[in-house]
Amino acid sequence: MAVMTSIARPLLNRRLAEFGTTIFAEMSALAQQTGSINLGQGFPDTDGPEAVREAAVRALREGHGNQYPPGPGVPELRTAIAEHQLRRYGLAYDPDREVLVTVGATEAIAASLLALVEPGDEVVALEPYYDSYAACIAMAGGTRVPVTLRPQEGDLGGGADRHFALDLDELRAAITPRTRLILLNTPHNPTGTVLSRAELAAVAELACERDLLVITDEVYEHLVFDGGEHVPLASFPGMRERTVTIGSAGKTFSFTGWKVGWITAAPELVAAVRSAKQFLTYVGSGPFQYAVAEALRLPEAYFDDFRADHQAKRDLLSAGLTAAGFEVFRPAGTYFVTTDIRPLGESDGFAFCRALPKRCGVVAIPNAVFYDHREEGAPFVRFAFCKQTAVLEEAVARLKALAG
Numbered sequence: 001m002a003v004m005t006s007i008a009r010p011l012l013n014r015r016l017a018e019f020g021t022t023i024f025a026e027m028s029a030l031a032q033q034t035g036s037i038n039l040g041q042g043f044p045d046t047d048g049p050e051a052v053r054e055a056a057v058r059a060l061r062e063g064h065g066n067q068y069p070p071g072p073g074v075p076e077l078r079t080a081i082a083e084h085q086l087r088r089y090g091l092a093y094d095p096d097r098e099v100l101v102t103v104g105a106t107e108a109i110a111a112s113l114l115a116l117v118e119p120g121d122e123v124v125a126l127e128p129y130y131d132s133y134a135a136c137i138a139m140a141g142g143t144r145v146p147v148t149l150r151p152q153e154g155d156l157g158g159g160a161d162r163h164f165a166l167d168l169d170e171l172r173a174a175i176t177p178r179t180r181l182i183l184l185n186t187p188h189n190p191t192g193t194v195l196s197r198a199e200l201a202a203v204a205e206l207a208c209e210r211d212l213l214v215i216t217d218e219v220y221e222h223l224v225f226d227g228g229e230h231v232p233l234a235s236f237p238g239m240r241e242r243t244v245t246i247g248s249a250g251k252t253f254s255f256t257g258w259k260v261g262w263i264t265a266a267p268e269l270v271a272a273v274r275s276a277k278q279f280l281t282y283v284g285s286g287p288f289q290y291a292v293a294e295a296l297r298l299p300e301a302y303f304d305d306f307r308a309d310h311q312a313k314r315d316l317l318s319a320g321l322t323a324a325g326f327e328v329f330r331p332a333g334t335y336f337v338t339t340d341i342r343p344l345g346e347s348d349g350f351a352f353c354r355a356l357p358k359r360c361g362v363v364a365i366p367n368a369v370f371y372d373h374r375e376e377g378a379p380f381v382r383f384a385f386c387k388q389t390a391v392l393e394e395a396v397a398r399l400k401a402l403a404g
Contacts, residue, residue: 015138015139015141016135016138016139018138019134019135019138022131022369023040023131023365023366023369024040024041024131024365027040027041027353027363027364027365028040028041028363030354030357030363031357031363033357034357034358034361035361036356036357036361036362036363037361037362037363037387037391037394037395037398038363039317039362039363039364039383039384039385039387039395040353040363040364040365040382040383040384041365041384042189042335042336042384042386043256043384043386044254044256044386044387045386045387045388045391046254046388047254047255048253048254048255048295049253049295049298049302051294051298052253052255052291052292052294052295052298053255053291055290055291055294055295056258056287056288056290056291058290059286059287059288059290059291060287064286064287064290065285065286065287065288065289065290066286066287067286068282068283068286069283069286069289070283071274071278071282071283072096072099072100072101072274073099073100073101073262073289074101074286074289074290074293075095075096076289076290076293077101077260077262077289077290077292077293077296078095078096078099078101078262079095079293080292080293080294080296080297081093081095081099081101081247081262081264081296082094082095082098082099082264083296083297084247084296085232085245085264088221089231089232089234089235090235091232091234091235091240091264093264094267097267097270098264098265098266098267098270099262099263099264099270100262100263100265100270100273100274100277101260101261101262101285101289102261102262102263102277102281103259103260103261103280103281103284103285104248104250104259104260104261105217105219105246105247105248105250105261106132106261107259107261107277107280107281108246108248108261108262108263108273109130109132109133109136109183109215109217109246110132110136110139110276110280111273111274111276111277111280112215112244112246112263112273112276113136113137113139113140113142113183113215114136114139114140114276114280115272115273115275115276115277116180116181116213116215116244116269116272116273117137117140117141117142117180117181118141118142118180119140119141119142120141120142120143120178121140121141121142121143121178121179121180121181122142122143122144122145122176122178122179122180123137123140123142123143123144123145123179123180123181123182123183124145124146124147124171124174124175124179124181124182124183125137125144125145125146125147125182125183125185126146126147126148126149126166126183126184126185126188127146127147127148127149127370127371127372127373127376128149128190128191128367128370128371128377128380129146129183129185129370130185130189130217130370131369131370133183134372137183142180143178144372145174145179146371146372146373147166147167147170147171147174148167148170148371148373148376149164149165149166149188149191149193150164150165150167150376151163151164151165151329151340152164152165162327162329162330163191163192163193163329163330163332164188164191164192164193164329164338165193166193166195166199168199168202168203171202171203171206172206175206175210175212179210179212180212180213181212181213181214181215182203182206182207182212182213182214182215183214183215183217184203184214184215184216184217184233185216185217185218186200186216186217186218186230186333187218187220187221187223187224187230187331187332187333187334188333188334189220189334189336190334190336190338190365190367190370190382191329191331191336191338192329192330192331192332192333192334192336192337192338193331193332193333194224194228194230194332194333195231197231200231200233200236201236203233204233204236204237204238204239207238207239207242208237208238208239208242212242213242213243213244213269214233214239214242214243214244215243215244215246216232216233216234216243216244216245216246217246218230218232218245218246218247219246219247219248219250219251219252219261220251220333220334220335221247221252222251222252222303222306222307223251223252223306223307223310223333223334223335224307224332224333225307225310225311225314225331225332225333226311226332228332228333230333232245233245234264234265240266241266241269242266242269243265244263244264244265244269244273245263245264245265246261246262246263247261247262247263247264248260248261248262249261249288249292249295249296251335252295252303252306253292253295254386255288255291258285258288258291258292259284259285259288260285260288260289260292310335310385310386312389313335313385313386313387313389313392314330314331314335314337314385315330316385316389316392316393316396317337317383317385317392317395317396318330318337319396320392320395320396320399320400321337321339321383321396321399323396323400323403324344324396324399324400324402324403325343325344325402325403326339326340326341326343326344326381326402327339327340327342327343328340335384335385335386336382336383336384336385337382337383337384337385338367338380338381338382339380339381339382339383340379340380341379341380341381342379344402346379347378347379348378348379349366349367349368349377349378349379349380349381350366350368352366352381353365353366353381359401359402360398360399360400360401360402361398362395362398362399364381364382364383365381365382365383366380366381366382367380367381367382368380
């Protein structure tokens with residue numbers, strides 16, 4: 001048998017050629033090698049509510065979801081999602097026609113872009129962006145057009161006077177005749193920015209004026225701090241019929257491994273996304289869907305305590321990072337803190353993060369990986385605070401070594 005010794009063409013198709021091993025894999029491996037505290041990847045280090053975990057066990061034992069669940073998701077979960085959107089935001093969705101359960105928010109993003117974007121279409125995304133956005137736009141054959149959030153002074157309440165802001169004029173200028181949709185993320189990972197009602201109203205007006213679709217990643221909707229509010233873009237005039245809203249159980253209930261996400265949208269949009277989704281995973285997370293249905297109906301006290309706990313952890317880590325010499329952008333939402341390393345005499349986030357484990361036993365993520373314009377993100381580094389308080393306290397103690 002002949003043995004193939006060379007390939008004239010690269011094996012990885014050119015759409016994905018720029019995407020190698022993720023920085024998360026690299027930094028998590030470094031954390032293991034050095035015994036460092038991993039504040040890089042955004043996953044909790046404790047499980048969510050016991051009642052929700054027991055609901056999953058009960059579903060397994062009773063045979064709910066052990067075989068293929070319905071393609072759109074189990075009716076119990078789709079109903080709970082619709083109830084959640086109505087109760088929280090006054091948005092009424094038909095659970096049978098306007099809700100689709102996905103294998104996490106990542107599949108929701110992928111399926112939405114694959115369904116709605118034609119090769120050559122432009123997709124406007126806020127930079128820095130969650131890393132799967134770029135890969136999914138590429139797989140759809142689209143062209144990503146970044147609009148950069150930049151540091152800005154200004155009172156946001158709660159003592160947060162330095163933050164990353166959206167330039168609405170820059171957003172408008174990014175729209176061309178080839179633009180198909182805007183990919184929006186609020187609360188925003190990694191900067192922690194929460195778009196205001198005024199900003200969202202301007203985005204809605206632009207989308208309606210230019211006849212654009214919008215995909216909104218709202219997985220951190222229950223992590224908005226300092227008395228702020230999360231406002232779904234779909235609630236603005238003219239937006240319900242052109243917005244795909246993405247939610248997730250992982251970030252709200254601390255069961256990221258269950259991979260339960262969803263979209264809510266008008267029937268035509270759900271049907272389009274479902275057409276792509278059915279050829280990705282078809283279905284998934286069967287027993288966990290029943291548990292998430294119960295989770296979405298937890299008392300309001302759970303959501304209040306969840307938010308308060310993460311706000312306290314945000315404050316703990318932010319204070320520690322400030323004391324260590326970082327400039328800190330205290331987030332209005334999510335569970336990430338972005339910092340500027342230039343006050344430490346550093347300017348290269350990649351080099352800084354690769355050296356940090358040996359310097360003080362902590363792992364972080366360089367924000368430049370979330371940018372097309374790498375120079376814009378070069379001096380910024382992201383830390384996750386969705387960890388146990390004792391872990392954050394130890395991390396803060398270790399980071400003091402940077403202060404000299």
